[in-house]
Amino acid sequence: MEKQMAAKLLTTCLIGSAILGGICYCYYYWNNNNGLLNRRKKKKGIRVYMDGCFDMMHYGHCNALRQARALGDHLFVGVVSDSEIIANKGPPVTPLHERLTMVSAVKWVDEVIPDAPYAITEEFMNKLFNEYKIDYIIHGDDPCVLPDGTDAYALAKQAGRYKQIKRTEGVSSTDIVGRMLLCVRERSVTDNPNPKHSSLQRQFSHGHSHNFEDNTATRISHFLPTSRRIVQFSNGRGPGPDARIVYIDGAFDLFHAGHVEILRIARDLGDFLLVGIHTDQTVSATRGAHRPIMNLHERSLSVLACRYVDEVIIGAPWEVSKDMLTTFNISLVVHGTIAENHDFEKEKSNPYAVPISMGVFKILDSPLDITTTTIIRRILSNHEAYQVCLYLIISYA
Structure with missing residues (x-):
């Protein structure tokens, strides 16, 4: 009888221990995972905002956007309206719709806000914080002063929601x-x-x-130019083994909306877009001694910053040879209808003679009638x- 009671007591203790252990484990699991969920919930992507005129967009603008994106998980970019630029700086060279095309094509930009004000007003700042859920407003370390002498970002600084990046030297x-x-x-x-x-x-x-x-x-x-800056702008990945590689070349001087649109169309024709950037000497020889305006490395960075571009050849040859097609495994060579050298077929030495003879050349209709000229x-x-x-x-x- 005593043995039976002892066995029963032992069984009860074991069951109770198991239940208690299960409860403890469930509590531990719930507590830790709920905490993890809470942390994930709390750790929402940091949303940052940067604005600018982005007139005649260059690699300095792109580098600023790259730095801004590195400070958060989602980058909103405000593009100042034409009227605001005229009132504060003078007439812009590129109209708003072209500037929007340029900014939207930068690979570090997630969303674009058109017609942004030149100065961060209290009303617009509240809209950024409440509607767009912006955490920080970003600007370069160069002063941005309004016509009345006040700081355009004074309100953001007062709110403690301002962060600064380093301005890219050497270009404006x-x-x-x-x-x-x-x-x-x-x-x-x-x-x-x-x-x-x-x-x-x-x-x-x-x-x-x-x-x-x-x-x-x-x-x-x-x-x-430094190798580090090139790496910062590069995608750092090559084409897959069966990728259809599309090649387009040019000067890409004063990188503009026309360039962006033809690159977008070219990228849609394959899996990997390779862009050849001609040397300064080649551009001067074909377009006059006063060209290019931007040097080879400046032009290369502007092209690399475009989301449609996978890789560039810095200093590409004028003529597309068979050896080049084989080396880079190029499936298709393209050229736009709107270009500075649109009469290439009339030249003594057609730079695309080889891809044309191989049946891998295609003329693309350029969406925008814009050139460097x-x-x-x-x-x-x-x-x-x-x-x-x-x-x-x-x-x-």
Whole structure:
């Protein structure tokens, strides 16, 4: 009898221990996993916002967006309206719809907010925080001062929701305008010399060259290329074993919305888009000594920043050879209908003769009628406005 009671007691203890252990385990599991869920819930993606005019978009803009994206998990980019730019800086070279195309194509951008205000107002800041759930507003370490002398990001700083990134040295939209004006001066100075205009253009170009005979002046840049910067912009991946590789080449000078759109169409034709960037010497030989405006590495970074591009050949040859097609396993070579060298078939040496003979060449209809020359002509059409702007800058410097 005593043995039976002892056995029963032991069984009860074992069952109770098992139940208690199960309860403890369930509590432990629930507590830890619920905590994990809570942490995941709390750790929502950090949403950051950066705005700008992004006029004549260049690799400096792209690098700023890359840095901003690195500070969060989702990057919203506000593109300032044309009217706001005119009121605060003067007429933009590229209209809003083209600037939206450019910003949307940058691979670090997640969403674009059009018609953003030039200054962060309280109303717009609340919209960013409440509607877009923005955590931080980002801007470069260069000052952004309104016409009345106040800081455009003062409210964001006061709210404790402001973060700063380093500005990319060696390039600015103003500098690029100066390079263009300089190249125009070089072409026209012997035909129609105007000391006043030459002086203004030289100052707009930061006085990098005072030698009218020096055709390399248009390519002067403070940009110092490094392997690290190339890696930062690169996708870091190659094509798969059975990938259909599409190749397109060109100068891609003053990277613009026309370039973006033709790259988008080219990318849709395959699995991997390889872009050849011609050397400065090749561009000068085919388009004149005053070209390119941007040097080889500057042009390469702008193309690399485009979400439709998988890889670039820095310093691609003018002619597409059979050896090149084999080496890079290129399935299709394409060229747009809107391009500076659209008469390539009439040239002595057709650069696409080999892919044409192999049946792997295709002409693509360009969606936008824009070339580098288009951008330069826009600058010239606003020449007086830029000169007035420069005169004011020099007067108050």
